[in-house]
Amino acid sequence: MSLFNSIVTSALPILPKWFAKPFARPYVAGQTEDDAVTHIRTLNEKGFSATVDILGEHVLTKEKARDITAQYCHLYDRILNESLDCNISMKPTHVGLNISLAEAMSNITTILKKAQEHNNFLRIDMENSPFTDQTIEIYHHCKTIYNNVGMVIQSYLHRSIDDILLLADDQFNSRICKGIYKESEYIAYQDREEIQGNFLKLAKNMVTRNAYSAFATHDQELIDRLLDWIITDKVPKDLFEFQVLYGVPMNGRLEALLGAGYKVRVYVPYGPDWFDYSVRRLKENPKIISYVLKNFFRKR
């Protein structure tokens, strides 16, 4: 990382929000539900499916958790009324897991019942390791209510292969991603090659068990390795999809995947809490700072 990018990334949290906005814009589909719907419609018109997320996490009051729950329910109505090809992804701590397991269970049950009413799908995102067991418990509870619910397995965690061996069958639906949080070397692989290798191992185990996978990665080398295996082993196309985050540059790869007949879903985050999310994105890829600045000055 260049010194300049490193300084800007460290300083962003203490700089005024107007300064951070140009850096955040590529990754966030706006602040309102209307903004998100506009972006989702455009993605659908290009052939992409979507999953929408209201930005935020670690809510500390029941009032806020229930307000977010109501917003998610409203989103399902909107998706139905506007005939969007879109489901919902949601973080348990955004709807109360930091307050109590009971609060999160109750709110997620409300959201799930709305998904069921509209025959839609709910993806429960996976947060950092203190929440993994509780998130799996929530997932099990959800499954007793409605089948169209999925979770996430992170390939950097040592435990993930055991989770798949325990959970995966033809009714199991999981996103597989590397994992975005800082985790200790005692529970998580730190080496890029090991995380990539485990991703493939998890993917293969999912398919062996007829479980549905969403391969969520921007890593072009990993996508190549997945495709090699998919083509060689003739993995049925209805057993998986590819997923990416909104705004991450993919250099035509997504269109190529669509062209080859694969399903591609874009994760579309929106909401007034865009700031923390964007700082996290920038820390992950500080090169974006130089790209945004170059574009900024080119326009002038």
Ligand SMILES: Cc1cc2nc3c(=O)[nH]c(=O)nc-3n(C[C@H](O)[C@H](O)[C@H](O)COP(=O)(O)OP(=O)(O)OC[C@H]3O[C@@H](n4cnc5c(N)ncnc54)[C@H](O)[C@@H]3O)c2cc1C
């Ligand atoms: C649809 C989706 C849902 C996710 N859900 C979860 C979840 O529930 N829990 C969880 O822990 N993690 C989640 N993640 C994040 C994931 O775990 C990784 O941290 C993230 O995707 C980066 O890993 P990578 O596989 O893209 O590979 P990397 O090797 O990290 O990235 C490959 C290349 O893509 C570029 N890149 C990657 N990410 C970004 C970015 N955000 N902005 C700009 N450029 C980028 C980088 O330039 C890099 O060179 C999700 C990711 C996706 C795509």
